[in-house]
Amino acid sequence: MGWNVSRWKALPDSLDDRVQQLVVQLRRLKDRSGLSLSSMASKTGYSRSSWERYLNGKALAPREAVEELARVSGAEPTRLLVLHELAQEAWRREEVTAEAAAAPTRGAGARRAAPIGVLTAVLLGALVVGLLVAAPWSGHGDSGKDTAATAHGVYAYKPGKTYPCAVERKNGQLYAGYSTTRTAVLGQPGWDVVEAQCLLRYSGFDPGGVDGVYGEMTRRAVKRLQEKAGLATDGLVGPQTWKVLRR
Known part of the structure; x- marks a missing residue:
């Protein structure tokens, strides 16, 4: 396609594949448009530092930012928005997982609440197992x-x-x-x-x-x-x- 993304930093391996797909497409749009980060900030209403985070996988670009980048680069936004929907779901799951992992370290109050958190995790685990067992052909x-x-x-x-x-x-x-x-x-x-x-x-x-x-x-x-x-x-x-x- 003629889009050079080799100058971009590699995305973290820990980043969900669906988020990586969205970020790669956003990078390609930027490269194709020829816009600098400063130009993108002035044309989209999202700051240069925000675009730096979005394009390096440090923060998920809002849906409106994706739409604006598509607009200023002359791209059809539908496929991008489908990718964004999938990436947003994955990002939210990562946030929930991170919050659950950090909960036991938030002081005595958190420690007192730990048994409830453990019970919730057990119940959720049982629910997930039930869903997997019920899934057609045992597919994931x-x-x-x-x-x-x-x-x-x-x-x-x-x-x-x-x-x-x-x-x-x-x-x-x-x-x-x-x-x-x-x-x-x-x-x-x-x-x-x-x-x-x-x-x-x-x-x-x-x-x-x-x-x-x-x-x-x-x-x-x-x-x-x-x-x-x-x-x-x-x-x-x-x-x-x-x-x-x-x-």
């Missing part, structure tokens, strides 16, 4: 190995190759057996796309061949589904569109 969604996809091996595009669709309802959700994701942002060929194509066909929206490639026919089918569901008709599959496909 986008945060771990998707056993539905693993059962089919590594995806490789083969011209003319299509896949059968056997959609079933499990625990109130529709699944075709190729992926259990409910948040993946589709773009690259793969099992997530095969899953979406099967669910589109099941819902009466023809995506063309079920081949795992997110082509124009699939995009048009997604737009028709989104229009019927009252979603933004951007042709992109993200968390909100997955909700409609799964129900």
